[in-house]
Amino acid sequence: MTFINYAAREINCKLVYYGPGLCGKTTNLQYIYDKTNPGAKGKLISLATETERTLFFDFLPLELGTIRGFKTRFHLYTVPGQVFYDASRKLILKGADGIIFVADSQQARMEANSESLRNLTDNLKLQALDIRTIPYVLQLNKRDVPGAVPVDVMLKALRIKGEEYIEAIAPRGVGVFETLKAAARHVLISLKKTA
Amino acid sequence: MPLTDTVMYEEQLGQINTVLTRLRSEANSRAAFLIDRNGQQIAATGEDLDQVDATALASLTAGNVASTDAIAKLIGEKAFSALVHEGDKDNLHISLVNDRIILVILFDERSSLGLVRLRVRKASGDLVHIFEVLDQRHAAEIARGAVNSSPFSEITDDDIDSLFA
Numbered sequence: 001m002t003f004i005n006y007a008a009r010e011i012n013c014k015l016v017y018y019g020p021g022l023c024g025k026t027t028n029l030q031y032i033y034d035k036t037n038p039g040a041k042g043k044l045i046s047l048a049t050e051t052e053r054t055l056f057f058d059f060l061p062l063e064l065g066t067i068r069g070f071k072t073r074f075h076l077y078t079v080p081g082q083v084f085y086d087a088s089r090k091l092i093l094k095g096a097d098g099i100i101f102v103a104d105s106q107q108a109r110m111e112a113n114s115e116s117l118r119n120l121t122d123n124l125k126l127q128a129l130d131i132r133t134i135p136y137v138l139q140l141n142k143r144d145v146p147g148a149v150p151v152d153v154m155l156k157a158l159r160i161k162g163e164e165y166i167e168a169i170a171p172r173g174v175g176v177f178e179t180l181k182a183a184a185r186h187v188l189i190s191l192k193k194t195a
Numbered sequence: 196m197p198l199t200d201t202v203m204y205e206e207q208l209g210q211i212n213t214v215l216t217r218l219r220s221e222a223n224s225r226a227a228f229l230i231d232r233n234g235q236q237i238a239a240t241g242e243d244l245d246q247v248d249a250t251a252l253a254s255l256t257a258g259n260v261a262s263t264d265a266i267a268k269l270i271g272e273k274a275f276s277a278l279v280h281e282g283d284k285d286n287l288h289i290s291l292v293n294d295r296i297i298l299v300i301l302f303d304e305r306s307s308l309g310l311v312r313l314r315v316r317k318a319s320g321d322l323v324h325i326f327e328v329l330d331q332r333h334a335a336e337i338a339r340g341a342v343n344s345s346p347f348s349e350i351t352d353d354d355i356d357s358l359f360a
């Protein structure tokens with residue numbers, strides 16, 4: 001749910017990184033945080049367990065710049081990937097303007113990817129959102145793991161609507177900003193359509 | 196754009212700031228914040244505001260309200276309309292203004308929970324009215340096609356590229 005502040009000439013959008021446990025959602029945010037100019041970012045908030053697994057969400061506010069005289073802010077959230085945190089995931093999807101699905105390229109995680117995607121589809125429905133219409137980008141992360149599942153196989157299993165996909169190695173930043181940019185573009189284009 | 200989007204116009208923001216400033220003063224509180232349930236800050240007033248990361252406060256409060264709301268439903272309550280967090284020096288009073296807006300009051304020993312509750316109740320009524328007018332205005336602007344002049348209808352690929360230049 002975009003917040004358009006005509007008084008302050010600001011537009012605020014919410015992007016949610018979704019995906020199975022340990023797929024690299026937090027790593028994406030951490031890389032963006034590390035590489036963003038201090039003036040353009042707020043604090044990176046991580047509500048995590050002692051073992052650094054996301055407990056509730058990570059949050060990073062980013063100011064991307066000005067578009068048509070409006071300051072453009074994106075609030076980036078991750079969900080906890082572990083299956084049993086489903087109640088938390090549902091809450092974080094509330095009001096999402098766009099989704100980035102981070103898939104893990106390891107063969108052993110393909111079933112987890114598919115399960116998480118099904119879970120995303122179901123949880124979006126609960127928020128009256130439709131995965132077929134919400135701005136959505138697929139990131140194929142961990143492309144550097146030995147024996148990474150071929151891209152075409154991953155796309156066949158995980159691509160749902162011909163959406164844009166980006167290959168990534170999040171700890172090294174490969175594909176991280178490209179993914180963010182693609183998602184931001186889709187959200188802004190959706191605003192254009194609905195404005 | 197769908198009416199579920201939150202918009203804010205100068206006139207209503209001015210009214211909201213007036214209500215928050217009065218509330219802060221009458222409740223003897225340190226600060227007052229108005230945020231939406233998705234964690235976006237709408238307005239804030241108070242002393243030493245630069246000492247508080249208002250963006251993070253808004254996001255975490257929204258998360259807090261969302262999780263408490265889910266807990267309420269688990270035990271068969273519709274919602275918990277107010278939350279209070281007590282610290283050694285500072286306290287937070289968090290309440291729902293309507294189904295989309297959250298009011299947060301930061302107060303210390305110069306005030307009391309009773310006073311904050313009393314003043315919040317009065318201010319919430321004023322805020323509800325402002326948001327009703329805001330929604331009516333937004334709906335009217337959509338109805339008369341005023342949103343055609345929205346800056347976002349003209350966004351180009353170059354505009355978007357420039358954000359990442």
